[in-house]
C-alpha cells in the first residue's frame with residue numbers, strides 16, 4: 805500500500821555528509837557520502853519527495869555564515885542532481901541551544917515548516933532519518949516514522965540505546981533506501 809505521504813526528511817550531518825565534532829564550517833569541510841547522494845537520487849526516482857532538516861548552530865556561534873551554508877547546500881543539490889535526483893526543500897535552524905527558538909531539533913519546528921512549504925496536510929507516513937536521538941525525537945513530535953542510521957553519530961546513538969523503541973536502524977542511508985524501496 806502506498807503511504808499517504810511519500811516524503812523522506814533527512815538530517816544532514818552524519819547522514820548525508822561526514823559529521824565533525826568541530827562543526828562543518830566551510831565548503832571544503834562539507835564531505836558528502838557518495839552512498840547517500842546515490843540513495844537520495846534513488847528515492848527521487850522512485851517518486852519520493854526528499855527534504856533536509858538540519859540544526860546549524862555554528863551560525864549562531866559565529867563559526868560560519870549563511871552564505872557559506874548556502875554554498876554547501878548548493879553543492880549538495882548539485883551532486884544529487886548529477887546523480888539524477890533532487891532535494892525538494894532544505895530547512896535549517898541557525899539558532900543556538902539557548903536562543904529559545906522553536907525550530908532546533910528535538911523540537912518539530914523544522915519538520916512542520918517542511919510540511920507547510922510542501923503544502924502537506926500531515927506528516928503521517930513520512931520518514932525522518934537521522935543519526936542523533938534529537939532527530940528521532942523531532943520526527944516523533946511531528947508525527948513521522950523515525951529511522952536511525954549508524955553513520956555519523958549513529959553508532960554511538962545506537963549504543964546508548966535511549967529512545968530507540970520505535971526506530972528502525974540501518975547501517976546507512978543506502979541501506980534505509982534499499983529497505984524502503986524494496
Ligand SMILES: [Mg+2]
Pocket residue numbers: 815816817818819823934935936956957
Ligand atoms: Mg546529524
Ligand SMILES: [Zn+2]
Pocket residue numbers: 897898899905906907908
Ligand atoms: Zn531554530
